Amino acid sequence: MVLDRLMKDAGSGPLGLYATVSREWQRLIEQHNFSRISVNAERLASFSSCVSPRTQPYVKYIWFCWELEEYECCACAPEEELDEMPVDSPSRDDNLRIKTALETFFGLLSKWAPAGDLVLDISVHSPSDSEHWFRHLSFEPDATMDREKVEKLEFGDDEGSKKKCQRRRDLVPSPESIISTVFGKIVDRRTFESNAEEARWWRELPSVPAVTGVLLRQQTRRRWNPRSLGRMFSRFPRLQEIHYEPWREWDRYEQKATEKDYESLLESVAFANPQVRRITLFENFNESYADALITGHPRSEAFQCDTSRIPSAAVGRLVAQASLELEHLSVSFMVDAGSFLAACHGNSSWTWPRLKTLTLTTQVFVPGVDALRPIARILERAAAAARKMPRLETLHIWNGREGLAASFRYQASPPSITWRGTWPHTLRHDVVYPWKEVVYDRDPDAQLAVHHEAIDKRFVMKSHADAVHYLNLPAAVIRPVSLQQIRLDDRVRAERRAVERQYMLNLIAYGSGLGVDPAVPMV
Known part of the structure; x- marks a missing residue:
């Protein structure tokens, strides 16, 4: 208990000095001190x-x-x-x-x-x-x-x-x-x-x-x-x-x-x-x-x-081929899920005996009637690929940028598929049925749950980083410190826009004779 407390408070003093207390403390303190070095x-x-x-x-x-x-x-x-x-x-x-x-x-x-x-x-x-x-x-x-x-x-x-x-x-x-x-x-x-x-x-x-x-x-x-x-x-x-x-x-x-x-x-x-x-x-x-x-x-x-x-379709095909021996794969924005799944669809002999988690992005996840069929095609092909992934635990396909975010999630236990986004989208029967077949292959008695979730409208999507956060995507998509840094960048960008907007308002007011000096501090 004493050692645990000392290590948690390591920032308050030179922890290395405690290694001189005894051989046992030396071993444990060194394991802590040397575990992460720069x-x-x-x-x-x-x-x-x-x-x-x-x-x-x-x-x-x-x-x-x-x-x-x-x-x-x-x-x-x-x-x-x-x-x-x-x-x-x-x-x-x-x-x-x-x-x-x-x-x-x-x-x-x-x-x-x-x-x-x-x-x-x-x-x-x-x-x-x-x-x-x-x-x-x-x-x-x-x-x-x-x-x-x-x-x-x-x-x-x-x-x-x-x-x-x-x-x-x-x-x-x-x-x-x-x-x-x-x-x-x-x-x-x-x-x-x-x-x-x-x-x-x-x-x-x-x-x-x-x-x-x-x-x-x-x-x-x-x-x-x-x-x-x-x-x-x-x-x-x-x-x-x-x-x-x-x-x-x-x-x-x-x-x-x-x-x-x-x-x-x-x-x-x-x-x-x-x-x-x-x-x-x-x-x-x-x-x-x-x-x-x-x-x-x-x-x-x-x-x-x-x-x-x-995204490049050629890179998408190579990523799909590279995934055959993997246990975990997450690819965001470098390739589109469409080219990845097209490669899987075109190679019927491919199987993924080890793959447990798969995360991809796609640009077809956008609101509008024109996107309904492309979204359905992506999800149908994803189900076809999932049937050849016997150890698959979770699959995420998502999109995020300023103003929008959406994701499709499949999880094997308990079996469910979920649509979550900033706009309403209903998973139709022609999409749900192939995923029922994925579940049936594993357990004929299992029932597939279908969920639709809406992101609270109070949450403003300033960028893809906000989408990662509010879509509850797995931590493997991006390192937590990287996500924090990108969201901080988004905040600075929002502040820049606010400053520019206020500056323009000051110019307009000054030019219209209201007596507002555009040089006054804007923040």
Whole structure:
């Protein structure tokens, strides 16, 4: 009881001192202290001495958090310095440092003997990201943020950073140049002389059998090349779980290239990591970024940003094929359930002997008469696929964006299907009957329950993150800390709109002779 209390209050003092009380306390305290560790540029040099062979089996989670060079903001930098501002983040020097750090880090981890599960969480960011335009951004280890920290982030922490924009320009839409900065490429083609050299470099990295899970969360807005990730994952021969939360590409042509790289990633995992049993892919986005980029390039043929993402059918087919040996699969926005289920429908011999949970998104879940038949077709094909998933426990198909949210849920025990959404939709007989057959295959005496649930109209869907929350989707869809960060981003965006609206009202009032100065504080 004493030890439990000490560990719960670990933030109040140096818990490591209690390890000197006795051998028993040393073992238990070290298990707690070493279960989750973080590694950055400063700690990497002393990493091997900090984690001994005796304490290495205690480590279950490593957060590799790499900080890039700081950069100036065009809103607060002196005009004479603008020409000296770095255009790219990461810079070429940054990428070379990441490359060297990975060589060192993989070399150290390669000496670890496999000891249960070990999750490697990789994040890359610049301290300047949250000092200029994106003050609300946070960079956290993979853990649910406590209430105090959430409130601190939401209501501002002016004491937490010494360097802030002086013009509060974070209250207006971010320009395309700043958005492009935080979405730079990690270890890109500038780091290597050729694709062959890059492939050889990944291939020569030491194998790390201790790692069983990889997290790449949405707080890393800079982009890993999916093809490179496939090569990285091949260095983990015991990899069982992949959780990847990339951001969508903003340029239409870049998106097509990235989709080809997604295909390469999926093929690589199937070939080099056949033991993987859990895959989560959550492609994040922010409508305000797309709006800002479209506004910044209204007629440019060199840059074309689509308002909404159009998923690739080819990637959908490969995800469907990759799911055959999985136990858990969740794919949001990267592919559409329609292409996934079409691939399943076109390959009648496919079966999923291990699959327990399946979560997909689809753009056909929208209100309106025209959507009724596409929704029914998706759900009918989902039932046909579920009949070849003998261990399936839950299936979710959902859609969410600003203003709408809807989901279809099947659960095996007790048997039920549920429609939940921001608009009424009735599951008709032609949809319900195939799911009755799914239930009958398992238990001829079981009865299927059909539910319809409405989301309270008081809940406003500011984005897909609100949809995840109010649809009660499973936690495996996205990491809890990522969901919190996206919802915080939504709140900031709502505040920006309120400021802009008030500013326009002030201008109108001032112009109509009501004597309201548009320069008065708007918040």
